[in-house]
Amino acid sequence: MSPPSFNLGIVACGQMGTAILAGILSQDPDANAPWNVKRIFVSVQTAASVSRLQNMFAQHLSRITIYQGDNLAVAEHSHVVILGCKPALMEGILGAEGMGDALNDHILVSVLAGKTTEMTRRAISDIEGRAGRVAPRVHVVRTMPNMAAREHASMTVVSSPEDESDIEAVRVTRWLFDHVGKTHEIPESLFDLIGSLVGCSAAMFTVAVDGLLDQSVAGGLNRPAALKLVTQTLYGLAKLLEAGNHPSVLREEISSPGGSTIQGLMELDRQGVRSAYASALAVTGERAKALGSKEK
Numbered sequence: 240m241s242p243p244s245f246n247l248g249i250v251a252c253g254q255m256g257t258a259i260l261a262g263i264l265s266q267d268p269d270a271n272a273p274w275n276v277k278r279i280f281v282s283v284q285t286a287a288s289v290s291r292l293q294n295m296f297a298q299h300l301s302r303i304t305i306y307q308g309d310n311l312a313v314a315e316h317s318h319v320v321i322l323g324c325k326p327a328l329m330e331g332i333l334g335a336e337g338m339g340d341a342l343n344d345h346i347l348v349s350v351l352a353g354k355t356t357e358m359t360r361r362a363i364s365d366i367e368g369r370a371g372r373v374a375p376r377v378h379v380v381r382t383m384p385n386m387a388a389r390e391h392a393s394m395t396v397v398s399s400p401e402d403e404s405d406i407e408a409v410r411v412t413r414w415l416f417d418h419v420g421k422t423h424e425i426p427e428s429l430f431d432l433i434g435s436l437v438g439c440s441a442a443m444f445t446v447a448v449d450g451l452l453d454q455s456v457a458g459g460l461n462r463p464a465a466l467k468l469v470t471q472t473l474y475g476l477a478k479l480l481e482a483g484n485h486p487s488v489l490r491e492e493i494s495s496p497g498g499s500t501i502q503g504l505m506e507l508d509r510q511g512v513r514s515a516y517a518s519a520l521a522v523t524g525e526r527a528k529a530l531g532s533k534e535k
């Protein structure tokens with residue numbers, strides 16, 4: 240388990256891993272924090288990605304070691320390992336020779352869609368089990384962050400601890416992801432659907448943004464100006480919701496009798512937008528579940 244000052248690893252440091260790394264590196268060490276990230280070890284597959292990370296984190300290279308294809312080295316040097324690969328690669332990466340030993344008694348944080356903690360544990364222990372060895376004890380924590388981690392504004396859901404021995408692992412994980420936004424614990428049974436809510440809904444909101452931009456441009460405003468206005472309006476909505484205003488109350492407050500807003504809302508209802516969003520989330524959750532199986 241992790242000491243107060245621990246090494247962090249990120250195996251397969253792509254878009255998501257990089258966003259998390261950027262968030263962690265941008266925070267100054269806090270003497271009162273319960274933990275402190277000492278050194279960081281990351282792996283990627285290609286030389287191009289090594290260069291990308293070297294350029295991006297040039298001023299932190301005394302603290303970061305970047306490996307090309309050497310996931311085992313990351314696991315061996317780190318107390319807490321974030322796994323950031325595509326779901327289909329999980330079994331290959333975790334089942335590699337020596338990985339079980341390297342991760343023994345470590346915290347493994349998965350950001351993978353569809354992969355349950357049980358599947359993750361099994362992927363680590365399969366190879367070692369076949370060789371007739373004792374299965375390693377790895378504290379697996381399932382998470383689902385989102386791309387706003389880049390801007391310290393992720394909403395990350397974290398699976399609640401399954402038993403007492405995982406409580407500290409979940410605490411450490413929340414502390415790490417609090418560096419890139421907010422965290423919330425949910426039971427694992429909700430993960431495919433609610434993981435999709437936080438992981439995918441931003442992309443769905445961009446469709447609404449596009450519709451608003453198109454009509455603003457059709458009406459005569461240039462697209463950059465329209466985007467600036469929509470962005471601030473969305474930001475304002477987020478602030479109002481965060482302050483505790485209920486969406487349906489806000490809708491009523493904005494819709495004055497005989498006014499224009501109610502016409503727009505009724506048109507959205509005629510077009511089935513509300514149920515389209517509900518079913519979009521449902522199919523996203525189903526796809527997340529399928530990604531966890533062998534289905535590609």
Ligand SMILES: NC(=O)C1=CN([C@@H]2O[C@H](COP(=O)(O)OP(=O)(O)OC[C@H]3O[C@@H](n4cnc5c(N)ncnc54)[C@H](OP(=O)(O)O)[C@@H]3O)[C@@H](O)[C@H]2O)C=CC1
Pocket residue numbers: 250251252253254255256282283284285286287288289308310323324325326328332350351352383384385386438
């Ligand atoms: N994108 C998103 O918004 C979100 C993604 N996620 C989850 O994050 C995970 C990764 O997604 P994302 O970051 O977008 O994907 P990317 O394709 O950006 O990142 C995947 C990374 O894996 C590396 N990689 C591939 N094969 C290996 C290997 N054998 N050993 C080590 N590294 C390897 C790639 O290296 P190289 O670049 O060199 O090819 C790449 O950097 C997914 O499981 C997804 O479910 C979760 C929440 C949101």
